[in-house]
Amino acid sequence: MPELPEVETVSKGLKLKIVGKKISKYQQFRKNLRWPIPTYIKEIIEGTVVKSIGRRGKFLLINLDVDYTIIIHLGMSGRLLIYNSFDKDRKPSIENEMGIFIHTIVKLGKHDHIKFDFDDGSQMVFNDVRRFGAIDLIRSEKLVFHKWLSKLGPEPLSNNFSPQVLQKKIENKKCSIKVAILDQGIVSGVGNIYACEALWEAKISPFKICSKLTDRDCYSLVRELRNVLKKAIDSGGSSLKDFKATGGELGYFQNLFSVYSREKLKCKRKSCKGKIKRQVQSGRSTFFCINCQS
Numbered sequence: 001m002p003e004l005p006e007v008e009t010v011s012k013g014l015k016l017k018i019v020g021k022k023i024s025k026y027q028q029f030r031k032n033l034r035w036p037i038p039t040y041i042k043e044i045i046e047g048t049v050v051k052s053i054g055r056r057g058k059f060l061l062i063n064l065d066v067d068y069t070i071i072i073h074l075g076m077s078g079r080l081l082i083y084n085s086f087d088k089d090r091k092p093s094i095e096n097e098m099g100i101f102i103h104t105i106v107k108l109g110k111h112d113h114i115k116f117d118f119d120d121g122s123q124m125v126f127n128d129v130r131r132f133g134a135i136d137l138i139r140s141e142k143l144v145f146h147k148w149l150s151k152l153g154p155e156p157l158s159n160n161f162s163p164q165v166l167q168k169k170i171e172n173k174k175c176s177i178k179v180a181i182l183d184q185g186i187v188s189g190v191g192n193i194y195a196c197e198a199l200w201e202a203k204i205s206p207f208k209i210c211s212k213l214t215d216r217d218c219y220s221l222v223r224e225l226r227n228v229l230k231k232a233i234d235s236g237g238s239s240l241k242d243f244k245a246t247g248g249e250l251g252y253f254q255n256l257f258s259v260y261s262r263e264k265l266k267c268k269r270k271s272c273k274g275k276i277k278r279q280v281q282s283g284r285s286t287f288f289c290i291n292c293q294s
């Protein structure tokens, strides 16, 4: 499931590929993804130009010149596939360094649900096998009030997030710290993988109750959350097998996980002789070292 770094990677791909282009045609091929796809999208966005690309938490924001913003959530398996118009040979999927297909789409696939055609002949397709993705459109000035965005907590890489902010948000919570940092209202964009990684880096047990976290814990956790997210952004986002960033499979960062998906393997911390354990916590797999995360 794409988390903040993966969505950031997709937004970087879109900045390179679709900013400045006019949307000449918009088509949707089903009524709903996770939620109904609004039918008014077509009449508002056709003929508009993509002004800029943003991100809030795990949401992609496509800002249009008419002061509307398209909001896209990739859900579990959503992908935005960019097809360039200039390859007349229609070669099989050749990807450039951003993982973007460089041929024109020949035929829509079963899981291609939405298609944007741009005036230069290129196309963007929203493909989503599991259909947990979502799309909506809102006036840009009302973006912060949108129901998907209005309750989001601070961006972890911004100055709005700090050890003090985290502490304030969790000090009275009775849940575990792992569950808390997955709560998008406490901090936005963090999912299961980077929550496990940051807690391991900070040597904090994922099961520690929020109200028991010390000042030092909060300080370490905020620092390590930022570090793991930045590292993943630098690596172009991680990849699970069903996630592709704007077309390309980004399979490399998962080799760099310190704790995630490493059940029964030796802890990667040099000074530690522990083994990694997996335990289901609120329905999600938590990976942790019993030895150094106590």
Ligand SMILES: [Zn+2]
Pocket: 267, 268, 269, 272, 273, 274, 275, 289, 290, 291, 292, 293
């Ligand atoms: Zn360890």
